[in-house]
Amino acid sequence: MSIITTQPPARSQPGRILPRRFYARGATDVAQDLLGKYLIHQDTGGIIVETEAYLGLKDAASHAYCGPTDRNRVMFGPPGHAYVYFIYGMYECVNVVCEKKGEAGAVLIRAVEPRIGIELMRTRRPGAKRLRDIASGPGKLTIAMGITRALNGADLLTSDLTVREAIASEPFEITAGPRIGITKCADWPLRFTITGNEFVSRL
């Protein structure tokens, strides 16, 4: 585990949808820069507090490691689109596609701090006792925000799933550590959290 000190974004319009070029970079950079941004779907949204980078063909833990298939095709497409996959027979997880077309980097959104449409999210996650249980995990946040495989391939700049600049953000530090729930490349420090944030999937 390591701590990375960040600067507040030099120039950002609060609430503005992130531009395509934000995503057209390496997944490791995008994963860190997504922290503190807003993930918005329809009437729900929150602050991204935990992400993981997946490095495509270079990364045995990535769904794209063995090349394009019907499932992972959007990861090889243009940046700034959603890759939503179904896992464990039960859950869906959202990624944002990075890198230029042809390269398959992606960032898994692992946890969100609920901010918009909290009541609606509560009804979708009736088992969640505390606010911090609503979206503190990749499978939980898709349920809370109504994100399904129907959004696989959706454009994050023009669909009703978007990522936006922070409204009013305090400076924060980033903690890096090993990714969760994988067996290959398990020691690569590609999981990033807002240091000390209580809405992450685990401390």
Added chain:
DNA sequence: CAATAGATCATCT
């Protein structure tokens, strides 16, 4: 609090 079992199915071998 930590460890473990069970749910459940699309995808790939």
Added chain:
DNA sequence: GATGATCTATTGC
């Protein structure tokens, strides 16, 4: 036919 970028409930200290 096995596995998996998970979650919840339950069991055991």
